[in-house]
Amino acid sequence: MPTFMVLLGSHPIGESGQKPTPEQIAEFKPVVEYHDKLARDGKLIWADPLHPSKLGARVLTSKDGDVTVQKGPFEQTVGGFAIIAADSLDAVVAIIKDGPSMPGGSCEIREIIDMESHPLQDEIKAKAKEMRKLMQKNAANLQQ
Numbered sequence: 001m002p003t004f005m006v007l008l009g010s011h012p013i014g015e016s017g018q019k020p021t022p023e024q025i026a027e028f029k030p031v032v033e034y035h036d037k038l039a040r041d042g043k044l045i046w047a048d049p050l051h052p053s054k055l056g057a058r059v060l061t062s063k064d065g066d067v068t069v070q071k072g073p074f075e076q077t078v079g080g081f082a083i084i085a086a087d088s089l090d091a092v093v094a095i096i097k098d099g100p101s102m103p104g105g106s107c108e109i110r111e112i113i114d115m116e117s118h119p120l121q122d123e124i125k126a127k128a129k130e131m132r133k134l135m136q137k138n139a140a141n142l143q144q
């Protein structure tokens with residue numbers, strides 16, 4: 001089944017870096033409950049919020065190969081992500097639309113390339129399969 005990355009736009013609560021108030025936590029409760037339902041249905045593979053962009057950096061490489069680092073905060077940035085298994089982009093859009101939303105929120109949805117069905121040389125596909133197994137092991141180790 002195809003997988004999709006949902007890049008969630010930042011939210012002022014997350015960008016503030018402040019501990020959320022009980023009222024703000026209550027605002028997010030329906031989102032957590034919907035994520036739980038999606039996970040139980042086998043559709044939500046992984047999801048997490050990100051720390052505020054003021055704690056992050058962007059690394060830019062020019063055409064000449066020069067590397068520049070920009071420290072946050074950033075405007076219009078990513079505040080979290082989710083990986084969703086679904087049959088199509090339209091199915092993911094429906095999942096997003098059916099769930100609770102934050103006023104003023106936004107997201108970008110992109111299909112993740114399945115390296116095994118991508119037109120690549122067999123040796124690259126084999127290496128990608130090997131790396132995926134290693135990454136799955138690494139992800140499992142994070143949970144311990």
